[in-house]
Amino acid sequence: MATTDTPAHRALPKNRGVFYGGKWREVASGRSVPISSPATGEDLGVAAEGGADDIDRAVQAAADAFPAWRDTPAQERAALVRRAAQILRDHAEELAHLDAIDGGNPYQAMYFDAQVGADYMDYFAGLVTEIKGSTIPIGPGVLNYTVREPLGVIGKISAFNHPLLFATAKVGAPLVAGNTIVLKPADQTPLSSLRLAELWGDVFPSGVFNLVTGGREAGVALAEHPxxxxxxxxxxxxxxxxxxxxxxxxLKALTLELGGKNALIACADVDPATAAAGIVRGMNFRYVTGQSCNSTSRVYLHEDVYDAVLVELEKAVKALKVGLPNDPETEVGCLSSQPQFDKVLSYIEIGKADGARLVCGGRRCEDPALANGFFIEPTVFADVTDDMRIASEEIFGPVVSVLKWSDEDDLMRRVNALEYGLTGSIWTHDLDRAHRLASRMQSGYIWINDAATHYVGVPFGGYKQSGVGREESIDELLACTQIKNVNVVIGATPTTRAF
Incomplete structure (x- = not known):
């Protein structure tokens, strides 16, 4: 394991097992997997490779803890979630450095993730009194009301692109609602979740928050567990x-946030430099190196501004600073793993072979300081057509495809042709056109004259194959509950009958 005295290395978790029932434990198999930095290749130690037996034990611990946590007064649950959020803020710098060295994303972006994760936890804690039912007028002699009760044990399976954000923001609603948690972080980026379990170990009662690291076996076991x-x-x-x-x-309840091949539409009245800045923002080049399901990686430029926007886009992309993720000046980090790196490079070659014009990027970074990491230059393809694979398949990397449009009806047919429907972005000064395009776009989360921004309390989720359910809002909190209806007969004989 690396021993360099940096903020990232000082933050490395001491415990590399699994955490459930309030204790750190060895995995049943005794297996572990090596962890290395995708930016430098250095050894970061190991993480336990949890399997079905470990999931079973963690779920049982969560199930045992559920009755007492369910019956804990709601405001007390909310207070503990707020306490966990404050711990997250207090340790945001070290956790951000840890995510940067483990996942390859820029430190500044991961620090933002830590702050946002805490904001969501506080948001859901503040909504605890909204977990309420209603009374239903039936008639004389009958009182009818509903209550919302927690579901029980909720399993969370996270992705590698936002390790800390997903380990924090996505547990706030379930915990506030009275559920217990078993979290399985992505096997590529487990370190910040392990450190989080160390920091939160004494916050929640035993068995309320549980963590099992591992790969596919652990994920399947969690999804199947009765x-x-x-x-x-x-x-x-x-x-x-x-x-x-x-x-x-x-027949489990599900919330699925899945992939996207999201469209950004720039109309004829846009300012080219403004549109180019929006494309860079929408691609999340600076955030997670383009590895985001909500990146607007299909850009449709109106033919009247096509060439002018491309000129500005090339300048903006070439100005991005690619560097080591723990450098505070870095804007673009590296890919998370060798398979992801290889996948992105293969799509760049596919784009070339299919006839797309490479405007900039498209290569492994040549800076000697980055030679040991999975760094790819931010890449722009122009003259892309809808039948090209780079325009229809999710690359999940720093590659944007630029297409041309002229007719609005044809544009919307093309935009909506894919199975995805997560986000969309529309750039125009004509509000009539903006709202018309938004109403026709088959996506769950749409920006007008913006891209990539999320707001606490605004429901996020996809249409079509891009997901099930909504998160980041009260909808997420209520989806962690189930409704019970109670009928009370007042007096010996009710005077109202439904059937």
């Missing part, structure tokens, strides 16, 4: 289908 009431999953569409299939045996 004592898990709901699964929250973030990942690709094929992986989401697999999770849904695994969960179907026990």
């Amino acid at each position: 004592k898990v009431a709901k699964i929250g999953f973030i990942g690709s569409v094929p992986a989401g289908r697999s999770v849904m299939q695994s969960a179907s045996g026990t």
